[in-house]
Amino acid sequence: MKYIIYTLLLVATGWTACTKMDHEYAPYLSNGEIFYTGVPTRLEVHPGRGRVELQFTRPKDPNVTRFVIYWSNRSKHLEIPATDVMVQKVIIPDLREGEYVFEMVAYDKAGNPSARGAAIVSGSSLGQAYEGNLQARRVTVANSQSGILLDFTSVDTVCRYTTLGYTTLPGAAGTMMYSNRDAFRDTLKDASLQLSVIKLKTAYVPPSGIDTFYARQELAVNLLAGKYVCTGQMTDNTTASLTGPYPWNVTLRPVTATQLELVDDDQTNDVYHKILSDGNGSYYGSFGVVFNLDNHYRVISVVNKYGQPSSNGRSAELDPSGVNTFDPVTRILRVKYWMNQPGSTHRTSFDETFTMK
Incomplete structure (x- = not known):
């Protein structure tokens, strides 16, 4: 008898529970069950x-x-x-x-x-906005007896390659392509002796990118830029113990396409004119030589980097009696100039020959 009563109770309880559950979920099943397919x-x-x-x-x-x-x-x-x-x-x-x-x-x-x-x-x-912010790979250009020297900076992996356009000796268009990402040097041995512009185009592919973007730049070439051995004569009209430092290792470093500053590579590693004082290395203070040229490699003026005049009154002046010209074939610059200062119009005269290394 107890078994029958328990069975009836279980049946009744189960019927009540199912009825309540169906009632709660009925609104969500009115249009049938919802099936979702797999997700990408x-x-x-x-x-x-x-x-x-x-x-x-x-x-x-x-x-x-x-x-x-x-x-x-x-x-x-x-x-x-x-x-x-x-x-x-x-x-x-x-x-x-x-x-x-x-x-x-x-x-x-x-x-x-x-x-x-x-x-x-x-x-x-x-x-365009992305591409406009890209920079062409940095390249330093200098001349040498073996040709145009190109010093490339290192780049990251988004840089795929750089192409370089220039004019060759026969006057034809030359092209070089570089994919090396580390810093390195190359020499254009067939570059024109009148080369004035190098065209750079650097290709970039952004991370996980599917297209290539480009940065372009026209790089002005100053054929006088390079390392030289300077020889010649120097005369200080006020102090006989001050003499020229020749032979003197220097760099002509471009400031603009037609302007170069004379860097002392032996002593100061800066824009100063080295001298010898009783045979010992020294230099003129507040005096640094800057050459201005025309488009035919003629020196048209010489000025003092530190002012015309500088704080101590020193200035530079071209001596028109000199050759004052760079020969792109021999890669030799000959120039005469003075250092002026108050009390002596032309204190020091320089007659110098710069032979490119």
Whole structure:
């Protein structure tokens, strides 16, 4: 008798519980059960020029037939078919430069979508603003007896290569391409003796990028820029114990396309004129030589880097009786000039020959 009573109680309790559960979930089942298909995973956005590449891993659900990619707050979309390839890629074209958020939805054969907001990734479309901020690879240009010396700085991995355009000895267009990312030196042995401009174009591919972007620069070439051995004569009209330092190792360093400053490589490693005082190394204070040239390699003036005059009254002046010309064939500069200061119009005279190394 007790067994029968317990059985009736269990049946009644179970009926009541099921009725209550169905009542609570009825509103959600009025249109039938909701099915969500598999979600695309491992989404990546690879930037390009006015476009992006979206890469993803398709869900393992074999019923998935297509994918829809939404962006710009779902105002734009792109639909692509599903394939058997697990990792798929698709190009999203015609994007203005900027940041984008992409949402990906998978659909199965019955039209059931993956859960909204379950596959979202952001990325950038690149264009003129990005490219305009790129800098051409830094190259220092100098001349030498063996040709034009090019010293390249090191670059990171986004820099793929640099092309260099110049004029050759026969007057034809020459091109060099460099992909070495470390700092290095090269020599243009066939460069024109009248070379004035080198055109640089550096190619960059952003991280995970699908397109190449370029930075361009025209680099003015001063054929007098380089390392020299200076010989000649120096006469200090006020102090006989001050004599010339020849032979003297110097650098003619470009300031502009037609202006160079004389750097002392033996003593100060700066823009000062070295001298000997009783045979010992010294230099004229507040006096540094700057040569101004025309487009035919003629020296048209000499000025003092530290002022005309400097704080101690010293200035520089070209002596027109000199050759005052650079020969691009022999790579030799001959120039005469004075150092002037109050009390002695031409205190020191220099008659110097600079032979390029």
